Amino acid sequence: MHCLLAERFNMPDLGNYAFHVLSSYGVTTLVIIIVIIFSYIKYTRAKKSLEKIEANLNGK
């Protein structure tokens, strides 16, 4: 099973273009991960802040 997968996902020969192709995929992955993390952190902060304010108001 492991051998079959490894055989199928053989690294293609990128020749002289390896830097350009791999950098493109690397930059894309990095930027997408950053934007997902940024959005998620913003969401959790907004949610916590709203819950805290609502709890304070209800407490009063």
Place this chain on the structure above:
Amino acid sequence: MSFWEYANPVKFLKLSGTVLPYFSVFAALMIISGLCWGFFFTPDDYKQGATVKILYVHVPAAFVAINAWFMMLIASIIWLVRRHHVSALAAKAAAPIGVAMTIIGLVTGALWGQPMWGTWWEWDPKLTSFLILFLFYIGYIALWSAVEDPDSAADLTSILCIVGSVFAVLSRYATVFWNQGLHQDASLSVDKEEHVADVFYYPLLVVMAGFVLLFIALVLLNTRSEIMTRRASALLARRKV
């Protein structure tokens, strides 16, 4: 049931909370499977060699970058005409994702251009209008931050969005309008004869669908954040009064 019901923040939060996990999971599946398909299982191009694999990240990112601006344009017009706050916040929420996609488009374009054209950058009509679109994205985000009153900020950014849409159109159709420069015509077209060969086309479609789903998921998440932040500010203001 009307589409406009979802202009109600409570209904929007409820619906977006339900659909968000599905969009996220399908986006991840489609992007990963499409990129694996394109990277490992498609041949090199007879002209461009292995650099054709950059197609699977460059084209979807540029497609989303341009169409994100059109989504912001529609949301901005809805705000100006109907004054639905959710639409203004959705436009605001889409901007950082548009910036990210524009950065990917510019960087991967340079990485593709260097071996194929012999230069990282050229003041070609398509590239230049795409760079101006990037600057409009930055200006749009800066304007939202600069204006304190949210309704005034939404008005001003909506007008900026309408102006900037000229460059979104140019980014898409510059090769058609000017018929010059280094950039090739669109890789995708309704006319089957015009787009890339099928062996590249199908994995590209899968990645593009994944990028579109990712964009929708992130817009929903960011719009939820904006609604919650706006509600928190309103509650704080009410408490002060």
